[in-house]
Every structure is written in C-alpha cells, then in structure tokens.
Amino acid sequence: MWLRIGCDLLFEIEVPTPFILMLRPRSGSQQWVARDEFKIKPNVPVVEFTDDYGNLCQRLVAPPGNFSIKTNADVKTSEFVDVEPGAPFVEIQNLPHDVLSYLLPSRYCESDRFSDLAMTITANYLPGYNQVAAIETWLLDTISYIPGSSDYPISAIEVNYKQSGVCRDLAHLGIALCRNLSIPARMVVGYLYKLEPMDMHAWFEAYVGGRWYTFDATQNRRKGGYVAIGFGHDAADVAVFNQFGPSVYPTKQVVSVELIEEKN
C-alpha cells in the first residue's frame, strides 16, 4: 500500500537553539520512499547525517522567532505485518553481531529487573515468536493504552507500576520483557495508518527466527500500514527531535497519514 505521511512542527524560539531531528523516513527492506519533502522556515543551514543505528538525522540551530519544520513523504509499505508463529528463539551464539546490543538493558528498558514477570507471562509458550506474541497479548490485556497521557518517556519499571501508558511506554515494557528472555528487541518510531487519534507512533520489533518482526501492544489486530522513521534501543535513541538549552515545546504539531494511489 502507498501512504503519504506528514509531520509539521512549529516552535517559538527565544534563544538560538540546537536541534537534532529524526523525521525523515528512509528506504529500507520494509519500505520504499518514492518522494520526500523537508521544509524549514527560516531556511537555516542543515547538516544531515546517519546516526549509529542507521537513522537519517538533521542538525541545525533554530534562530529566535517562529521556527517551522514541514515534512512529508510518499512511502510504499505492507498492508499486513508479517506474522510467524513458531519462529524459533535464536541462540545467543548464532545472533548476528549487530543485533547483540539489543539484548542489553537501556535507559527506559531495565530488562535486568524483570525476570519473574517475563517468566510468568511466557511460561507456557515456545521460545521465540510465541513468547513475544504472549508478551504483546499480556500488554494488550493488562496495561491500559491511554494516548496523550504522558509527555516524556517513562521506563518499563515505571510503566509496570502505573499499569498504563502511551504507545512508547507499552513498547518499553514489551522490549524489557523480551530482552529479559534473551530475545533482542528494539524500539521503532514512525507513523501508523488509521491510528486513533492520529499522532506519531511507537512500537517494537523482536528478533526471532533470523529476522526482526513487528509487535504493537496498542492495536488489537495484525494490520500493516507502518512507516518507520527511527530505530533504537528505546525512546532515548529515537526522539523525533532532541533540543538543547532551555526547553521548547512545539506550539503546533500536525501529523497525517493518508492512503494514496499507487505511484510509479
């Protein structure tokens, strides 16, 4: 399916403010970006680079006054996410080198502190995909998904204590539980078609059966329409924007995802 995704941000800047943005989707094995637009006003110099995880990032210093970022792109993605019950657990010694760091605890995924819970949830499931699916189901059933309920990332421990959270929070808990079982898991930030209410979205991927699979504990059916813009260990790695100096928040943030005609 072809989607046109967009994110417009408006800031009111008081002092020159360095930004690192992660808003540009990149073509990869799961998605193809056929068109892409990235407008900044005023038109300050931008340096684009690829971060440690392969994400496209932009660095700039926003000058005082209104500062606007408008991005949109036409992306081909799958109508359904791949589902593979039975996909086996990959023994540590057989994992690719570059997947290993997704086994470790990270800022918001204290995977070293979840042994009992991970064991309990997955007790009767085959190691691998089925364990992750059990975690996803447990999250869906147990942790209330309340969009817009928090402004800053909280960690898996905090989410488990609150028993509710935004998409990012549920992903943190899912990732922490997977890693506790020695299943590599990572955070993805991006867009989801028909997300209600429409906003940027976050979900997680787990590495089983020799590849990454998509999981999303905020949606109760296996539909597709995902467009990724960033991958990382957790929300610390994939902020849509990181800003330095006195805090500024967008005074406007408009996210859109529309179905479009096949492009060619």
Add this chain to the structure above:
Amino acid sequence: MWLRIGCDLLFEIEVPTPFILMLRPRSGSQQWVARDEFKIKPNVPVVEFTDDYGNLCQRLVAPPGNFSIKTNADVKTSEFVDVEPGAPFVEIQNLPHDVLSYLLPSRYCESDRFSDLAMTITANYLPGYNQVAAIETWLLDTISYIPGSSDYPISAIEVNYKQSGVCRDLAHLGIALCRNLSIPARMVVGYLYKLEPMDMHAWFEAYVGGRWYTFDATQNRRKGGYVAIGFGHDAADVAVFNQFGPSVYPTKQVVSVELIEEKN
C-alpha cells in the same frame, strides 16, 4: 542557490536484470536536499542501502520490457566553490583514518605510475592546494575535454596517452596525479548547473588544509552549482548504474538542472 536536478533513464530489458543505482542525492555538509522524488515503472521492489562510501544506492531486478527510472530533487548548494590558495599539504601522519584509502592507486587511477609527470607539473608550487590547482590548470591546458567522446571509463594512463577525454577521464588523471604526491583525492559524480552539453558530470576533490576541496578540469572558472550524488575512489565506485548479466544501455537518458526559487 537552489537547483532542481533530474535524471530520467529508459531501458529495454530482455531478461530479468539486476541493477544497482546511484542516483539519489543525499544531504551532507555541502548540500541540502529539500525534496526528492524517485519513480520506477513498473513498480518492482527496491532495497535501498548505503555503500562503503556513504552513497545512497538502490538494488532492484528490472523485468523484461520497458523499464523507466525518473528521479528529481530540489537541492541547495553553493554559488561558488571554495577556493583556498595556500591551504597546506597534510602530513600523512595527520590525515584522518578514513581519508587514507584515497592515497592508494585504484582501478582507473594508477597513481603508482605517475611520479615524473606529477613532479614536473607541480615543481614550482607550494605543497597542498597550489599543487592541486597546478594539476587542474595543466589538465585544462593539456588534455582536450571532449564531452561524449567515450562510453566506458578509461584509466589515467590511457587518458594521458590519448590526451583527450570526457569529464570522468580528466578526473581520473587529476586524481592519479594528486595521489602520486600523497594528496588524497576522490571522484565525485553528480550534476553541474549550466554544464554544456547538459549531462551527468564528474569532477574530483582533493584533501588539503584539513578538508576536501572541489576541482574540475573541464570548466575554466571557479563557479559553483555542483550537486553530488556519489563519492568514490574512481569511476568504478560511482557508476550511476551498475547492471549485471547481458549488457543493456539506456535507450533514453535525460538530465536536467534548473535554477529554482528559494524553497522554505
């Protein structure tokens, strides 16, 4: 200045043909891509990746029949290339690690075979930028630039023997001469505003005074308007397309570069 660059290619394919394309400009410290479009018809699956030199590449298998690739982008670039007479030669031990491989001979730049010529051309010049400028001037004065005069890359030795060549050929000789003096040099492929006749272009960069500088022995003034799409050791690394199996050539290739209004 803002340029809209475009390249359309049409192939008539007989058997399924794997391609690796390098046609997508990337934002970097020298240019900012504000809009980008990449259309393939028929719409086969594409996998995009970053090669060893940081270039964006696309892999696909073209099916039998007409196969069309249309790309265009809006890019901010400099009106004038940076010029820095006197920028010093960088001692080998002070070069960044990732620049070192640009000292070595490569497929089309047999830098190990040009000691006498390199010495002769640069005899009276300060080590560094001035040597490279002397090489550029020598190329301009000595090697006839004949656009369209060859279809496949020839090496620095061959160019020097023929005393004429296309942009790519002159760049090969320039690079070989620089490297012979222990000045790192690399090939760049891309677009040039007001190139006559309009086509894809190739030039070279040399690393002196702590950074890469642009040189182009096909143009007799230091204007800008360059948009890079690929960097590498020589033409072997930066083919706009590499194709495998029975050879196919574009039945149509249309390149354009237009000045556009400032975008924001």
Add this chain to the structure above:
Amino acid sequence: MWLRIGCDLLFEIEVPTPFILMLRPRSGSQQWVARDEFKIKPNVPVVEFTDDYGNLCQRLVAPPGNFSIKTNADVKTSEFVDVEPGAPFVEIQNLPHDVLSYLLPSRYCESDRFSDLAMTITANYLPGYNQVAAIETWLLDTISYIPGSSDYPISAIEVNYKQSGVCRDLAHLGIALCRNLSIPARMVVGYLYKLEPMDMHAWFEAYVGGRWYTFDATQNRRKGGYVAIGFGHDAADVAVFNQFGPSVYPTKQVVSVELIEEKN
C-alpha cells in the same frame, strides 16, 4: 610507562553457557598494546568481533565443568592523565556526529533527571572542562567510594540516593551530571596502576575542548597508569563479561597490574 595487565577468571559451568567477553585491550590513540595473550581452557571455538563502540569482544559457549579465561597484555600508557582547565564547552552544533549519542540518557545514567543538581554543583564554573572538574570534585567530596560494596550496576539516581558506591557507580553519577549540562560523557572500563584494592576499574571521560578527557572520582590525584579495555554509554555497554542463561559468577577473579621495563 609500560604496564603488564592481567585478568584471570574461573567459572564453574553447569549448562552450556553463551558468553560475550570484553577483556582484550586494543591499541588506540591513548595506549599501545605491544603484547597480548588470551587463553581459554577448555579450548572452545571463539569468534572475535568489534562492537558498536569499537571494543574488541569475544563470543563463545562455555561447556559444563571448569572454564578458565586468562588474559594479559603489555601496554604503553601515560604516566599522567591530560588536564586542561579552561578547555571550553563545545557547542552542540560543533560536536562530531559520533559523539552526539553520549549526550543522551542511558540505562544507568538518567541524565534527564539531574537538572537541579548539575546546576548547583557547577554554578560558579566556566562551561566545559571546569564544570566537569567541579563535578569530579563534588563526587570525591560527597559520594563515599566503597570498593566491593555492590555486585551489580546501580544507576545515577540510585547512587545519588545511597551517597556511596563502587567506581562504576560514581562514574554513572558523573556521566549523568555531565550529560545534563550537554557535555558528552562516556564510561570506560579497564585497569589502573596501583589501584587499592587491585581489581578491574571504571572511570569516565568527558568531551570538552574538542577531545575526550579522563576523570575519575575515586582517586584524589591526577596520576595516570590507565589501561582501557572498553568504552560505552554506561556499565550496560561495557560489562567485562555478559553471560546468558542461568547466572554464573566467577569462582575466582585475579586482576593484576605491574610496572615493567620499557619494551621495544
């Protein structure tokens, strides 16, 4: 100065246990490894790789029974660490790309939660080196360094609450405070000559004035004799060993650092 460093580990393994080791020092700009030995008994297959941070790591599966790892190396390192009061804060926009991730919060360095403390400690200091030195002094004066007092890493928040910790814990708090001030900071694990009691050691580096400087809140004088074996965001990235499956602990761990004659 030349040091011979060594670390011997002995495990009693019950079930085949995958390990990832980080025990091999690597030559770099700060140290030169002239000799290196790494013995494993029994002699199972080992795969060595370089992780995301450039550390040399070894992967293996330890079989049931006694499993021994003996490593030692002769390393040239500095007698004094570099000290540079006045080295300025580097503006975000001028930081190298690969340093940026050391600004972000990580598993054990919740830098997003330390604004007040960081401000208080550094209120009267010049931005940059002097701020980091003030943090180091504050740690030395405030947080009790109690070697051997904990077995597993605790986070900056926990360290600040306990007001005491092992070398790793003090580094976590130092790193969190630096990052809160937008100064990149990273964890280093390795050896220190004349450490009392002798053991593996951990300290931190901060990026000011265009390079990384060494800080160590467990030692009250600026001597050298450091040999690094791993760099990372915090203890999660630089475990001397990561082990998967049922927990095993070394039944023996012998660390040594001796001064040796100049090698050549």
Add this chain to the structure above:
Amino acid sequence: MWLRIGCDLLFEIEVPTPFILMLRPRSGSQQWVARDEFKIKPNVPVVEFTDDYGNLCQRLVAPPGNFSIKTNADVKTSEFVDVEPGAPFVEIQNLPHDVLSYLLPSRYCESDRFSDLAMTITANYLPGYNQVAAIETWLLDTISYIPGSSDYPISAIEVNYKQSGVCRDLAHLGIALCRNLSIPARMVVGYLYKLEPMDMHAWFEAYVGGRWYTFDATQNRRKGGYVAIGFGHDAADVAVFNQFGPSVYPTKQVVSVELIEEKN
C-alpha cells in the same frame, strides 16, 4: 592446528618516513589469535586503527637510522580449507550489501576486460563454486608461479600477458576472472604453513553458496594452514606496509611459520 607466525622487517631510514603497517593478524570466524607481539625499535608512537575492510593497521613515522619491526603471533587455524563443489552462484539481488563492492573492477583486477577468457575457462562448469575451481585449475595449469619474480604488483591484464607471476599476481588474475562472472572475489594477504620458499603469501577468496571460500592457484593441494592478516579488493588495499616519501625497502625481511603445541 596451532601456528606461530612471525615477520621481522628492518629498514634503513634517511628522512622521517610515515608508514602504514598491516602486519597484525586479527581473530575472526576463521582464525583465533591467542597471543600476539608487536615490537618496534626505536619505540616511536604508534596509532592503531581499523581500515575500511576491517584490517588492523598501525600508523607511525619512522625516524632516520635503523628501524625494526618484529611481529609474531600464535594462531589457531584449520588444517584443511573448506571445499564445497556445487556451492551455487549467488544471484546479485541476494548478495549481502557489504559484498557488492567485490564485484567491481579494482586497481590490479580489471575485471571489465576479461569476458572472453572467463567464459572460455568456465564454459562447462556449474555457476558458482565449480566455476571458481575451474579458474583456479586453469591458473595452476597455465600461469607459471615463480616466487620472487617481481617486486611490485602487476595487474591481471599484465599477468595474463606475461603468463607468469608471484602469488599476488596469480590472485589478481583469479579475482578478475571471478568478478567478470559476477562472482564477488577478494584478495587475502597472510601466511601459509610450509610455503616454499617461506615468505608472506597472497591468495584469493570467492563468495559462492552464501560465504567466502579460499582459493590458491599456487598450491596444488587443498591443505590448510592459512593465517590471514589483511583482506581487500586487490594488492593496493592490503600492502603489508605502505610508506610515503622517498622509497625505502626492507634491508631484511624474515618470515616464519612453525607448528606449535595446542595452546590453552
């Protein structure tokens, strides 16, 4: 099998001379380095880094006078190289990204100029491993292997013209022929147990059936005992030493490979 390999070099230096060395074997999936020694006299500062191909390299400036480099290492390697007749050709679209550049022509492997020869040699062989084995056999039968017959690298075209060469030259022709058939091929430099006469050695690897296989057109039996120290596109990438400024040659070069007792 366990081998102790060693290479001692002695230079008489007249002016300070920058060197880049590639003499330190690295553990990988094919070999394990259990001990390693690298002595330089006089003891100038050395910076070690990993090049674009993952090889360990050392940078230094040799001062006027005698300059000696002594290296040795204990390495576990296979007694027999893997042989896999029937291992299939990998379609271009299925090759890993990082293997693609080994399809391109390089300085000493002008693979774009060998279509007829490659076709003739491999006409009756299955695509993949068997084609490469046919090339290896053809080289063994056709090109005279004359150790010590040349001092500097010559290219595949030149080797084919001369019909003789050193190990490096035969590897260049083998690589050029493989790449012409769209089989990725790369150069390896290192040691070979029982090589006659003993010296540094060069061979090639081809990527078929999903992995790299060893080929060596200088030896007429499939024994092992190989220890790699460098991988690259051709001899330009894997010089044991690159030296800049006025040419210097080793006044002494002693290479040794001995069988040793199993280490542990």
